[in-house]
Amino acid sequence: MADPMKIRAQIKGDVCEVRVLMSHPMETGQRKDADGKTVPAHHIQTLTVALNGKTVVSGQTGGSVSRNPVFGFKVKGAKAGDKVAVSWVDNKGDKRTDETTVA
């Protein structure tokens, strides 16, 4: 199981800004290690952001997203105290879901 995500959801004006920091190696499958062996691909493939249980953003990512990826989204109609849940699944089937409340 990967490390927890850091999620921040803040209301700015009429939108809620959601920023997520995920902890993931995001190996592309192109890189070679010191012995010249290819490091197998290991990256997040899908992610979803849900507001009070309703999916607002669903994303797909390849290996060219940076290590420990950071994503930022904006959602309208969120109120303070609403629950924001973010989850991801990687190409090895590993997954993680974390939740925070809108500040």
Next chain:
Amino acid sequence: MDLLRRTVLKGAGASGVLAGLLAAGVLKPTLAYANDWNKAAFEAKDPDGALKALGAEGAAANNALVMKAPEIAENGAVVPIDVTSNIPNTTSIAILVLKNPFPLSSQFEFASGAVGDVSVRLKVAETSIIRAVAKADGKVYSAQKEVKVTVGGCGG
């Protein structure tokens, strides 16, 4: 003969266990596969192929789609990209790094209240044009910007 029978029985046993797990709700197929990874698009080696697999060909450049990217990236492993779509009813945004081995980096779909706005950090292998492609009301729009990379983001 015997060997075949054994494998058949084994297979049946394994799928029985799987069915049990499904029933218990340990594996949730709808949840796990609701958002299927578009393998064809992400493994396409040229931008056109990736866009075709996404069903987003023939994008027209549009000023309402705004991309923020650094002009020069000192570290190609972490290049912050910000895409904002001011086009109403934007349903999805895809970001491609045209010269990467696999150009498509990420794709996002927006629903129920999410604004067509996304920021990511990407790996950029070499100086390349970064293109954002947005879909709104069935039409496809694009915006692009060149990022110069001094140290590549892939390989070591």
